[in-house]
Amino acid sequence: MSEKQSTVIEEYLLLLYHLRDAGEKLKSVTLAHRLKTKPPTVHATLQRMQRDGLIKFDKKKEILFTNEGERYAKDIAFRHNLAEYFLCNTLNIPWYEVHKHAHLLEHAMTPTVVEKLAKFLEYPEKCPHGNLMPGYSLPAGNFTLDNTPENTFVEILMISEELEDSEEILHSLHQQNIIPGEKHKFVSKSNDLLTVSLEQNKSKVIIPLHVASKIFVVEA
Numbered sequence: 001m002s003e004k005q006s007t008v009i010e011e012y013l014l015l016l017y018h019l020r021d022a023g024e025k026l027k028s029v030t031l032a033h034r035l036k037t038k039p040p041t042v043h044a045t046l047q048r049m050q051r052d053g054l055i056k057f058d059k060k061k062e063i064l065f066t067n068e069g070e071r072y073a074k075d076i077a078f079r080h081n082l083a084e085y086f087l088c089n090t091l092n093i094p095w096y097e098v099h100k101h102a103h104l105l106e107h108a109m110t111p112t113v114v115e116k117l118a119k120f121l122e123y124p125e126k127c128p129h130g131n132l133m134p135g136y137s138l139p140a141g142n143f144t145l146d147n148t149p150e151n152t153f154v155e156i157l158m159i160s161e162e163l164e165d166s167e168e169i170l171h172s173l174h175q176q177n178i179i180p181g182e183k184h185k186f187v188s189k190s191n192d193l194l195t196v197s198l199e200q201n202k203s204k205v206i207i208p209l210h211v212a213s214k215i216f217v218v219e220a
């Protein structure tokens with residue numbers, strides 16, 4: 001496998017891993033949509049991954065990891081989160097910018113570097129967006145921001161990987177102080193406007209509903 005091919009395959013594995021985590025169906029069309037890649041190209045890469053024993057297809061043409069693929073996907077998710085944590089906490093790159101850098105770094109880290117870096121960072125449990133390392137899970141009773149009952153205090157737990165792809169959205173969340181670990185009083189939701197409001201320092205922020213549905217919170 002050339003270096004370029006393995007980078008592409010690692011990106012597919014990471015995306016499949018996150019899609020499965022988000023409870024989405026793993027279909028070729030979903031990948032094409034998310035990667036903004038033509039379906040035949042996606043199909044060819046998936047065929048290759050099947051040949052390499054990383055994935056298989058079930059009767060409904062949904063993609064499943066083999067044990068080998070699962071192990072590999074978890075390894076990349078670990079490297080990605082570790083790189084983000086390092087960039088944010090050690091190099092002080094803002095949390096809303098680290099994702100794109102980590103996407104390049106994750107493919108270039110040898111097992112020794114991963115091991116040493118994890119030790120150096122004291123084995124973080126999540127990335128700066130709150131996405132968990134493989135093997136960890138969100139606290140019980142979590143829900144998405146769009147499902148929050150009115151007048152509830154919530155703590156922001158996790159901004160889903162899907163939103164990480166948009167630096168613009170992350171930056172606007174940052175400006176509105178919608179950051180993992182922050183606590184806010186959720187005020188109301190309007191279905192017509194597709195917005196939610198949070199009360200903080202007596203000011204209100206508006207978040208589009210499709211963004212709110214990708215933000216996980218827990219009652220504070």
Ligand SMILES: [Zn+2]
Nearest residue numbers: 084099102164
């Ligand atoms: Zn990321």
Ligand SMILES: [Zn+2]
Nearest residue numbers: 127128129131
């Ligand atoms: Zn992240």
